[in-house]
Amino acid sequence: MTIAPGPRVPPPPPAASAAPPDDFVALYTRELGPQVRRATLLVGSPDTAHDLVHDAFVEIYRRWDEIDDPGPYLGRAVLNRCRDHGRRAGTTERRLPLLVERGSPEDECLWDALQALPFNHRAALVLRFYHQLPERDIARVLGCRPGSVGPWIQRGLRRLRKDLS
């Protein structure tokens, strides 16, 4: 097994009043912006994105001594929260107005159509066309088999074309 044996009883979380470790602060400083931006694209709302990303940081902070590689862990924790949020949120909440004031009506339609996609399709499109990741890396981020990514992207694009036509 590659997983490291850990304590049966997790260590207590840092005391509420304790200053976060320097490396946690560095992670927070480095990752907050990219994670909030990605989460905003996935859930449609910067306020919700902030909440979800901070929830993920809380989890990381509580388990700081247990996690070997917090960067990928954080990314997955944020993604899972975005996925779960989408499951709970209704379509009304999903279809938020485009954030960019100068966006054209066509851009707003594209944004609405993107937010209406199934989560995996939307996430694959965001990771491909915003982060410019190759399919194998997208699969790693989404925790899926590599063969799923291509069909998700193609179906997502097909659905967007249909919705925009």
Added chain:
Amino acid sequence: MTRLEDRLTEVLTRTADAVEVRPDIDRVRDQPAVVTLDAALGRSRRPDRRWTVVATGAAAASVAIGALLVTRTDRSQPVDVVTPSAGQATAPADATVVPRFLVTAPGWEVTWMEENSDEEFGGHVGEATIQDGSGRSIALNWYPASHFEGRVDDLLERAGPATGITIDGRDAQLFDYGASSGIVAAWWSEGDTVFELRGDNFTTTDDFRAVAATVEDVDRATWLAALPEEAVAAARRGSR
């Protein structure tokens, strides 16, 4: 790149660039240590919830309620609609032959479930998410055995050799993806269906084994009562 792809990149980039990031590390430090799932969802559990199951195609009947179990799968041709309906419970036309599994450990709750039929995979696929409110989650998926060959290749590539585990008396294989990933997965098969039980954010394999040991094949009434309010309705989503 097509024009749509260009536009997508432009809109995503412009939107992301417009996000005003608000650092607040004190919010992380001062957060209460434990947040329950119910509190996070803003609801209380209703174990006696009733459901209506509507099969929308001939193929739907045989999988109407299905079991649970894992992975991200495509959902191009949904066949089942599962929606909450107060005071009404309609059984599927043909009870599923697929076992129904639940995590029975205290605090674990099904927060998501959906089923689909997808020609690409040659049959029905389904997924349920079970969470305990601490950040750990278990995904239960089931899919046709014909799809499994590629899946096990992926497991072996990413997780390495398997070890044994027993899931409710069934011999299963356990893969773990390494401590940094926090992901552990177990799979087994029954008939033409493969099940995968995938744990996320588990610190150790033993943690996962302890929860997996509480997975039970339950009767249909128990299964229905455990389904979440958000259990989907893939067909509706597909037609939206």
